[in-house]
Amino acid sequence: MQVILLQDVKGQGKKGDLVDVNEGYARNFLIKKGFAEVATPSKINDLKQKKAAADYHKQEEIKAMHALAAELKGKTFTVKIKVGQGGKVFGSVTGANISDAMKDAGYDVDKKKINLANPIKAVGIYDVELKLLEGITTKIKVQVSEE
Numbered sequence: 493m494q495v496i497l498l499q500d501v502k503g504q505g506k507k508g509d510l511v512d513v514n515e516g517y518a519r520n521f522l523i524k525k526g527f528a529e530v531a532t533p534s535k536i537n538d539l540k541q542k543k544a545a546a547d548y549h550k551q552e553e554i555k556a557m558h559a560l561a562a563e564l565k566g567k568t569f570t571v572k573i574k575v576g577q578g579g580k581v582f583g584s585v586t587g588a589n590i591s592d593a594m595k596d597a598g599y600d601v602d603k604k605k606i607n608l609a610n611p612i613k614a615v616g617i618y619d620v621e622l623k624l625l626e627g628i629t630t631k632i633k634v635q636v637s638e639e
Contacts (some may be wrong), residue, residue, distance in 0.1 A: 493512070493514070493518045493530075494510060494511070495511060495513060495518050495528035495531055496508070496509070496529050496536070496539055497511060497522075497528050499527050501527050508543070511528075513528075518530075557625045557628045558628060560599070561622070561624055561629070562630075564601075564622065564630050564632055565631065565632075566631070566632070566633065567633070568617070568634070569590065569593040569594055569597060569632060570593060570634075570635045570636075570637060571585050571589050572636075572637055572638065572639040573589075573637075574639050575638035575639070579614075579615060581613055581614060581615065584612055585612035585613075585634070585636055586603075586608065587603040587604070587606035587608055588603045590603070590606050590608075590620060590634055591603040591606060593634075605622055605623055605624055607620070607622065607629075612634070614636070615636050617634070617635045617636075618634045619632075619633060619634075620632050620633070620634050
């Protein structure tokens with residue numbers, strides 16, 4: 493019997509998968525517990541359309557991230573930080589600070605996508621890597637100056 497999984501089921505598959513199982517297992521466990529539904533032709537067609545739409549949106553997102561990576565490559569963003577006497581920096585520049593500077597310049601990049609090995613604790617220009625998606629990375633420059 494074919495069923496469409498409504499939740500991840502260990503040993504059977506992930507949510508949205510079309511799987512063949514024994515009729516008793518399907519009726520007495522999967523459907524009864526709400527883990528699956530009977531796979532009718534219309535539901536199978538709906539599932540195929542949803543998967544095609546999800547694949548299309550994923551490809552569009554990948555194209556957009558490639559375009560953003562090309563646009564950001566080599567750009568410089570300025571982050572201002574408080575500096576005391578003798579050039580001593582109060583605190584450090586983190587991914588959140590860099591993300592805010594990028595938002596001010598019109599680029600909406602999440603702070604989690606900014607890859608800093610260590611927080612920046614001095615005034616100067618630094619190369620920072622952005623990991624936009626799996627396999628899509630780019631480098632930007634961050635100029636840290638005093639406020």
